[in-house]
Amino acid sequence: MPDSAVAENLLxxxxxxxxATSYPPGEPPKNVTLVHGVSLCLQKGKVLGLIGExxxxxxxxxxxxxxxxxxxxxxxGGQVIVNGRDILKAGARGLRSLRGKEVTYVAQSAxxxxxxxxxxxGQVIETxxxxxxxxxxxxxxxAVDLFRQLGLPDPETIGTRxxxxxxxxxxxxxxxxxxxxxxxxxxxxxxxxxxxxxTTQIDVLAAIKRAIRETGVAALYITHDLAVVAQVADDIMVxxxxxxxxxxxxxxxxxxxxxxxxxxxxxxxxxDHVEKAEAPPLLSIxxxxxxxKGTGFxxxxxxxxxxxxxxTLAIVxxxxxxxxxxxxxxxxxxxxxxxxxxxxxxxxxxxLTGRTRDDLRELQMIYQMADVAMxxxxxxxxxxxRPLEFYFGLRGEAKRKRVQELLDQIEMGHGFADRYPAxxxxxxxxxxxxxxxxAAKPKLIICDEVTSALDPxxxxxxxxxxxxxxxxxxxxxxxITHDLAxVRAIADRIAVMFKGQVQRYGSKTxxxxxxxxxxxxxxxxxxxxxxxxxxxxxxxHRRMASAGN
Amino acid sequence: MTLHPVARLxxxxxxxxxxxxxxxxxxxxxxTQILPGDVAQAILGRSATQQSLATLxxxxxxxxxxxxxxxxxxxxxxxxxxxxxxxxxxxxxxxLAKRLGNTLFLAGAAAVIAVxxxxxxxxxSVRYLNRWPDRLISAVTLAxxxxxxxxxxxxxxxxxxxxxxxxxxxxxxxDGMSFGARLHAIxxxxxxxxxxxxxxxxxxxxxxxxxxxxxxxxxxxxxxxLRPFAIIAKHALPNAVAPVVxxxxxxxxxxxxxxxxxxxxFVYPGMGQYLVDHVAKRDVPxxxxxxxxxxxxxxxxxxxxxxxxxxxxxxxxxxx
Numbered sequence: 001m002p003d004s005a006v007a008e009n010l011l012x013x014x015x016x017x018x019x020a021t022s023y024p025p026g027e028p029p030k031n032v033t034l035v036h037g038v039s040l041c042l043q044k045g046k047v048l049g050l051i052g053e054x055x056x057x058x059x060x061x062x063x064x065x066x067x068x069x070x071x072x073x074x075x076x077g078g079q080v081i082v083n084g085r086d087i088l089k090a091g092a093r094g095l096r097s098l099r100g101k102e103v104t105y106v107a108q109s110a111x112x113x114x115x116x117x118x119x120x121x122g123q124v125i126e127t128x129x130x131x132x133x134x135x136x137x138x139x140x141x142x143a144v145d146l147f148r149q150l151g152l153p154d155p156e157t158i159g160t161r162x163x164x165x166x167x168x169x170x171x172x173x174x175x176x177x178x179x180x181x182x183x184x185x186x187x188x189x190x191x192x193x194x195x196x197x198x199t200t201q202i203d204v205l206a207a208i209k210r211a212i213r214e215t216g217v218a219a220l221y222i223t224h225d226l227a228v229v230a231q232v233a234d235d236i237m238v239x240x241x242x243x244x245x246x247x248x249x250x251x252x253x254x255x256x257x258x259x260x261x262x263x264x265x266x267x268x269x270x271x272d273h274v275e276k277a278e279a280p281p282l283l284s285i286x287x288x289x290x291x292x293k294g295t296g297f298x299x300x301x302x303x304x305x306x307x308x309x310x311x312t313l314a315i316v317x318x319x320x321x322x323x324x325x326x327x328x329x330x331x332x333x334x335x336x337x338x339x340x341x342x343x344x345x346x347x348x349x350x351x352l353t354g355r356t357r358d359d360l361r362e363l364q365m366i367y368q369m370a371d372v373a374m375x376x377x378x379x380x381x382x383x384x385x386r387p388l389e390f391y392f393g394l395r396g397e398a399k400r401k402r403v404q405e406l407l408d409q410i411e412m413g414h415g416f417a418d419r420y421p422a423x424x425x426x427x428x429x430x431x432x433x434x435x436x437x438x439a440a441k442p443k444l445i446i447c448d449e450v451t452s453a454l455d456p457x458x459x460x461x462x463x464x465x466x467x468x469x470x471x472x473x474x475x476x477x478x479x480i481t482h483d484l485a486x487v488r489a490i491a492d493r494i495a496v497m498f499k500g501q502v503q504r505y506g507s508k509t510x511x512x513x514x515x516x517x518x519x520x521x522x523x524x525x526x527x528x529x530x531x532x533x534x535x536x537x538x539x540x541h542r543r544m545a546s547a548g549n
Numbered sequence: 550m551t552l553h554p555v556a557r558l559x560x561x562x563x564x565x566x567x568x569x570x571x572x573x574x575x576x577x578x579x580x581t582q583i584l585p586g587d588v589a590q591a592i593l594g595r596s597a598t599q600q601s602l603a604t605l606x607x608x609x610x611x612x613x614x615x616x617x618x619x620x621x622x623x624x625x626x627x628x629x630x631x632x633x634x635x636x637x638x639x640x641x642x643x644x645l646a647k648r649l650g651n652t653l654f655l656a657g658a659a660a661v662i663a664v665x666x667x668x669x670x671x672x673x674s675v676r677y678l679n680r681w682p683d684r685l686i687s688a689v690t691l692a693x694x695x696x697x698x699x700x701x702x703x704x705x706x707x708x709x710x711x712x713x714x715x716x717x718x719x720x721x722x723x724d725g726m727s728f729g730a731r732l733h734a735i736x737x738x739x740x741x742x743x744x745x746x747x748x749x750x751x752x753x754x755x756x757x758x759x760x761x762x763x764x765x766x767x768x769x770x771x772x773x774x775l776r777p778f779a780i781i782a783k784h785a786l787p788n789a790v791a792p793v794v795x796x797x798x799x800x801x802x803x804x805x806x807x808x809x810x811x812x813x814x815f816v817y818p819g820m821g822q823y824l825v826d827h828v829a830k831r832d833v834p835x836x837x838x839x840x841x842x843x844x845x846x847x848x849x850x851x852x853x854x855x856x857x858x859x860x861x862x863x864x865x866x867x868x869x
Contacts, residue, residue: 066772099774112765117787117863127773162863 010083010185010218011042011065017077018060018069018242034060034073035242042235044185047212047219049233049250051226051265053455054426057242058222062188065220066103067095083185100127104179108191110171114163121159124178131182139181146177149214150207169200173207180215187212188220193228197318197482202526205231206539224455226265227528230254231535238262251532264457266530273467275492275508279308281342282476283330283444288339290329299325301500303339307493309443310474314487314508316523317497323480326497327446330478331365344443361391364437368449370429374421380407380432381417387439406435409472410465427458431465438469446478451486463489484527488512496520554868558859566852573844574626578619580840581833592635609635622834626841632834636827641838645823649842651722652812652819655735656804659742664797667747668786671754671793675762675781690748701741702814709737720817738815742808746800753796757789764788791858798854802847 018035035057042048050058060073064080067087079086087098104127107113114123124146125139134142140159147155150173163171172192179187192208193201209232212219223229229236229250236253238245238261246259257263283306290300300322307313315323328334330341332352341348344362349355367373374383384403388394394402404414410431421429430450437445447466451459467490469475479490487494487508494511496504496519504511504520516524525538552560589605590597606612610621625632631641670690674683693701710718716736726734761767762785770784809821816822820839827835859865 063772068772070768096774096776099772101774105769105772107765107769109765113769115766115770115784115788117790117861118784126775130775162867164864165867165869 008043009041009081010044011040011220012081013038013040013061013064013078014081015039015078016061016064016075016080018057018064018073019076020069020071020073033242035064037078038237038239038242038244039078040237040244040247042186042218042220045216045218046234047221047232049229049236050220050222050239051224051229051236052239052245053224053457055241056239058224058239059190061239062190062220062222063105065186065188066099066105068099101131101182102184103186103188104182104184106172106175106179106187106189106192109195110175110192111163111168111195113175114171116163119160119162120166120174124159124174124181128182143177143181146180146211147174150174150177150211151203152177167200169196169204172196172204176204176208176211180211180217183215184217186218186220188222190222191224192221194223194225198484198526199318199522201228201528202535202538205528206535208232209535225528226254227530227534230530230532231528238265254530254532273489273491276308276311278507279311281306282309282344283307283313283478284340284342285326285330286340286342288326288329288336288341290325290334290336292325292334298337299500300329300336303497303500303502305493305495305502305505307444307476307478309476310470311492312470312477312479312490313493313495314479314481314491315495315497316481316484316487318482318523320499321497322500323497324448325500327365327448327478327480330446331363357391361387361440362443363446364440364442364444365446365448366430366433366437366450368452370426370433370450370453371421373433374429376421378420379417380419380421380424383421383432384435384439387436391440402439406439409438409469410435425458426454427461430454430462434462434465434469438473438475441473442475444476444478446480448480449482450479452481452483459486460489466490484524496523554865555859558865559856562852562855562859566848570845570848573848574623574841575619577837577840577844578615578622581837582615584831584833622837626838631838631841634827634832634835636830636832636835641835645820645835645838645842648818648820648823651817652805652808652821654731655738655742655808655812655817655819656801658732658735659739659746659804660801662739663743663746663800664750666743667750667797668754668793670747670751671758672778672781672786674751674755675758675785676778678759686751690751693744694748696744698741698745698810699814701744702737702811705737705740706814709740718815720815722818735815735817738808738811738817741811741814742804745811746803750793750797750800754789754793757792758785761785761788787861790861794857794861795854798850802850805846805850806843 015037016035016039017033017037019031019033021029022032023029038057038061040048050062052058060070063070063073064075065082067075067080067090069075075088078088080088082098082102087095090098114120121140121143124143125136128134128139128142129136143159144155147158152158152170152173158166158170158174166174176187176192189208193204196204205228212232219232221229221232233250235248236250237247238253238259240261246253246257246262248258253262254266257266285303285305288300288303289298291298303322303326305313305315315326317323325334329336329350332348332350332355335350341350343359348359381400381403384406385394385399388399388402400417403417407414407416412428412431416424416428416432421432424432433450451462454462463486466477470477477490479487481487491508493506494504494508495502496511498519504517511520512524525541528534589602589609589611593601593605610618622632629642631645633639634641634644670686674686677683696704706718709715717734718737720734720738722731722734758781762781767780767784770780775783805820808819809825811817812819812821813825820842824836824839827839
């Protein structure tokens with residue numbers, strides 16, 4: 001059916017309304033509106049960045065460009081016009097000719113999005129072959145060209161591999177090739193670099209940007225990271241709670257945001273934290289080496305770091321660098337094979353069973369996934385009250401009063417005491433976990449990626465809370481993270497870890513000031529910055545540096 | 550020497566299977582020793598004299614210690630000699646081989662129909678999930694597993710042999726019968742067996758595929774615009790092989806080991822009838838031999854299921 005859509009618009013979304021049914025416990029199911037009348041348009045060869053926190057509706061809007069509702073999401077209003085055709089009115093056959101041909105999709109986790117039982121090549125060329133326009137040999141040649149264009153190693157043979165035989169960053173590029181292979185008009189990139197390490201992200205980002213430019217395809221680029229989208233988008237739409245907050249050219253949104261919410265996003269991680277002076281250590285890790293049972297190699301090699309009382313030591317590194325293993329060694333979950341851990345002037349037993357109750361109490365832990373770190377069938381009061389009973393024998397009214405004090409400290413009202421974890425937001429859950437750790441009156445809290453699963457503004461709130469609590473209670477943090485912006489915001493001392501070794505260690509100023517070793521330089525320069533042209537600058541700089549060598 | 554992980558795992562399973570078979574042989578032997586009754590008495594009848602009973606026990610080697618008898622039996626089995634049937638004095642191996650051949654023929658015919666049909670019905674159920682084809686398939690297969698086999702047997706005899714006379718109600722087979730005639734003869738028991746095992750395999754296939762349908766790669770396939778049936782068959786099924794193969798093999802083992810009732814209903818000369826006859830005659834060597842064959846079939850098929858599951862895992866088949 002021909003539509004009156006403006007011809008040059010490849011994609012036009014008008015007044016889109018998306019709904020889903022939610023099933024609150026103990027109540028009848030109800031309809032929830034996820035997206036309230038969003039409109040956008042995209043011309044051929046342009047890139048539109050959709051940005052917002054989780055729950056803003058960005059992925060749901062992206063998928064609606066393929067008329068697809070994930071997990072029971074329904075498109076209940078508006079029009080989605082692709083190449084002049086309202087795809088919401090297309091039948092099953094019409095949608096099959098659209099999906100995977102005119103519009104393709106790159107998922108956040110390519111590792112999960114590839115069929116583990118099949119080699120990559122067959123999956124990459126599947127829709128190209130199904131269209132029947134070219135034969136297998138030609139399709140494979142096209143895929144190999146794309147592999148080469150995306151900078152994949154061994155482009156000729158990588159297609160014969162299975163998904164588990166290829167690294168995460170490479171898999172994300174193979175998925176991009178899969179999306180580009182049928183020569184679509186539009187590709188939807190749904191957080192394509194979010195699950196990657198920062199040093200890998202920059203390569204994938206550069207590859208995606210180059211591929212978009214060279215193939216002339218249009219793209220919807222969905223991310224929660226404004227600094228990333230600033231590198232690839234022509235236009236940016238900021239979304240919140242399913243509504244458009246701001247929509248305009250990339251340069252204007254980044255450099256002169258109109259709305260307060262956008263300004264908050266642009267200026268996020270602006271916490272100014274002055275490092276504290278060096279002092280005798282509370283925790284001293286001396287030449288610790290550790291390995292997991294049944295593996296033939298050490299995951300930690302001769303690690304030595306100190307942490308003074310009331311200060312924060314940030315452990316930075318990529319996945320697999322051994323930073324979480326270090327936490328397991330300190331807590332005694334994984335006894336070190338060599339080395340000592342001194343804590344508050346005494347030697348800690350390497351094994352959990354050898355530790356006293358005070359050892360356990362003074363050393364608490366907060367985890368990345370707050371929702372799985374709490375018993376879903378216990379109320380907030382029971383969760384926070386448990387360490388009060390266990391360590392201090394508090395009961396009844398005394399316990400209740402202490403729980404309320406702790407709720408005050410984490411800036412949550414007393415009304416939350418009777419709630420269950422499922423009734424809390426992500427940030428609130430993490431606050432309850434902090435209160436539970438604090439309830440034990442610890443001297444040291446190990447924070448393992450505690451803000452990684454949170455949206456930037458929520459994460460900022462948690463960091464501010466942690467800093468306030470440190471000032472009040474004098475508690476020390478061992479802060480494990482892969483995010484350098486978080487490190488800048490909170491650390492007094494920093495240890496950069498790489499392949500189980502401490503690559504660089506010292507005060508925050510020293511570690512973050514040149515001259516850098518190669519790895520720290522790579523790590524620091526890979527963190528996306530909130531300005532246009534950053535990606536090109538870094539890449540040009542690296543090309544020059546490698547040409548100089 | 551480094552072995553491919555699949556070869557290593559398969560070798561482990563095979564070794565474990567052999568160990569299990571050995572343990573089964575011990576249990577079978579012990580079990581038949583505990584059985585009440587006296588073979589010599591059973592052969593000679595109540596009127597036999599003490600003298601003749603003692604002579605017969607001596608001849609049969611029943612006075613030797615149990616351990617000696619076990620090892621001489623085991624040695625015989627390993628050489629393909631299953632012993633002599635007490636009841637008729639004939640060697641067991643040839644008679645048993647013929648019966649086993651008949652049972653495998655019946656089981657094989659049932660499997661050739663039931664396995665592909667169950668998987669196809671499972672795929673159709675998932676394709677039309679919670680719609681009428683799914684509900685119909687579920688209801689029918691549930692009904693057929695719920696009805697006892699002997700009743701199913703009499704129902705099909707009533708309709709297909711008595712009312713319409715498509716197929717014979719007695720599954721008589723004999724040497725020199727043509728393949729087609731044999732198939733015709735076993736038509737009814739095959740139908741009963743298919744109905745008995747279909748539901749189990751179909752429901753497991755449905756459940757295993759439904760589990761996989763939640764995966765992100767199924768969403769990828771949907772976003773590629775593939776046909777729903779192609780998504781289920783090409784993207785979901787290959788990842789559901791392991792659980793499906795396990796339940797298929799359990800049912801195949803059941804087709805060989807658990808067909809006693811069906812064989813009796815249709816008077817089919819298979820392993821089940823052979824076993825029942827000789828239990829009645831207290832013919833211990835035959836019972837032992839049958840037990841051992843059943844154990845071997847059971848362990849063997851489960852071994853195959855294990856190895857196929859290992860092969861179906863791309864991480865093991867193609868290590869990094």
